[in-house]
């Protein structure tokens with residue numbers, strides 16, 4: 101994590117910091133813009149707080165610390181009960197200290213906690229009168245907020261009528277999902293507007309915009325349910341007594357989406373350890389969530405505990421935000437590079453002024469495709485919001501348009517392939533060199549020779565370059581017709597290296613069809629998809645004879661991908677013939693393809709259909725979904741994850757990367773972490789690598805081991 105506090109050295113720096121923060125907050129709450137990213141903002145506020153603690157006599161009247169966060173805009177609708185903020189903790193130790201102080205206050209440990217995502221949007225109060233949505237109010241300064249009722253009907257999760265005609269106020273967070281954000285910016289720039297920098301700014305700006313030619317959807321998740329002055333007494337008394345988790349269940353029954361309906365639903369936990377396990381779990385899923393979170397909120401669940409703890413003027417004492425490291429920073433887009441991949445795809449990549457996000461320095465960010473650049477209205481020299489969470493490749497969310505100086509330049513798109521100078525096929529969103537795989541032959545051959553494809557030992561990138569430059573290899577199939585003399589004629593190729601490479605090539609000829617298919621690098625099909633296709637069709641001939649509809653019968657191939665695969669196979673026809681002629685195996689061991697030439701499966705129109713029926717899987721893992729996590733040991737030590745997945749599939753199972761209720765078995769090796777914990781929580785069967793090796797002993801591919809030993 102970056103230093104959590106901005107150091108303030110003297111009164112002048114303090115005054116400047118207060119001014120900057122107040123200005124940023126005002127801009128943010130008026131139109132969703134801010135010259136500071138969240139992390140910088142938070143660090144400055146903490147710096148101000150620290151300085152004020154040491155200099156209590158010099159606190160400025162407009163300091164942001166004295167107010168409820170976001171107090172820059174005064175609204176005109178009073179809140180019935182103040183909309184408070186939350187105090188923060190940043191580590192397990194700080195969280196444990198907080199539970200201890202809560203316990204001191206209560207005279208006992210909190211009976212139970214509720215743990216839910218801290219949604220990164222903006223707070224809103226939604227008032228329902230006799231079951232009808234009548235008013236939407238922003239938080240404002242916490243005591244009064246702005247009327248944003250014009251946004252009613254544009255917020256998913258906030259229905260216009262409830263399941264029962266009750267009068268209640270639901271409070272929660274309005275946000276944009278990643279998809280809604282992309283859509284909002286697309287619509288906005290198409291109308292000549294400037295893009296929003298990130299989903300939260302987009303939600304803030306959209307919510308407050310009164311008259312706009314278009315509406316864009318947003319999303320709501322509730323985190324509080326309270327009575328209004330006209331709520332009937334019995335219901336008011338009930339709401340007052342219900343635990344937070346029960347209130348969320350009630351809100352859901354009334355038809356409102358809550359934190360409980362998100363993909364990381366709120367749960368209750370009995371102990372500090374249980375809370376921290378859940379915190380780690382939610383944090384681990386952060387990068388995959390459809391919406392942004394900036395932490396986890398932990399609340400004393402029971403109404404009695406909440407009442408006993410009470411609230412301060414800024415935040416309740418019964419709840420705390422466990423903040424996660426910032427995943428966004430603003431930096432400058434210096435340049436756009438255009439790289440050609442192994443299939444000929446020309447992909448743009450942003451070169452950034454180096455910026456540190458959550459401990460790593462980021463200098464590049466993906467930009468997907470040219471259309472993406474146009475949609476985002478990106479320009480060279482722009483300040484851009486960069487997002488990086490978990491192991492996912494950093495991405496540019498959007499330009500921070502209000503920071504433009506006018507010196508920004510348009511991004512030039514290449515007119516010819518930047519690698520080989522050939523024409524570019526711009527027919528699809530992703531541009532491609534017309535030479536396709538041949539453009540970057542070295543990359544495509546190195547990929548094909550890789551361990552998870554044909555696994556050709558001794559054929560690293562340097563050797564590939566040598567072969568291509570010597571003119572010996574112009575496509576994948578040429579590798580298999582290399583002669584001893586040709587190889588010996590190369591520099592640094594002695595007798596031993598030559599014989600080893602020829603032996604490795606002979607072994608590569610015998611690899612299963614799934615590996616060959618993967619080596620071809622068909623776009624959109626990776627290792628596991630290649631295995632599924634190979635198992636389904638059993639032979640290359642069957643695959644090539646299949647039409648899109650038949651390809652679509654393979655699990656995971658949809659209506660969009662199927663025709664693309666068929667087209668790609670047609671493009672590769674010459675190469676596949678050449679590989680087969682060079683003796684490369686084109687069948688999948690153990691797979692059976694049962695084409696039912698169905699005179700009895702005729703359609704109404706009388707056309708005969710060929711129905712493909714794969715054999716039901718046999719083997720010790722038949723019908724099981726298996727997840728491998730941690731480091732493998734013993735006889736499985738040498739296997740890559742891909743080889744483990746192959747083994748699972750040979751033994752009849754289905755390899756999967758994430759643990760869910762549908763998982764049947766988890767192989768947990770050394771250092772297994774969150775997946776193991778999740779399996780334990782869900783009561784899923786766990787085995788050690790050794791136990792798994794015994795279970796699948798009959799299905800081990802001895803070629804894997806023999807070759808690695810040799």
Ligand code: IVH
Nearest residue numbers: 184185186216217218219223273323397416
């Ligand atoms: S509870 C009195 N729960 O975070 C309790 N707040 O930094 C007040 N937020 O003002 C809030 N997710 O806008 C709560 N699950 C959640 C939340 C959440 C996001 C926001 C909310 C609050 C801010 C404090």
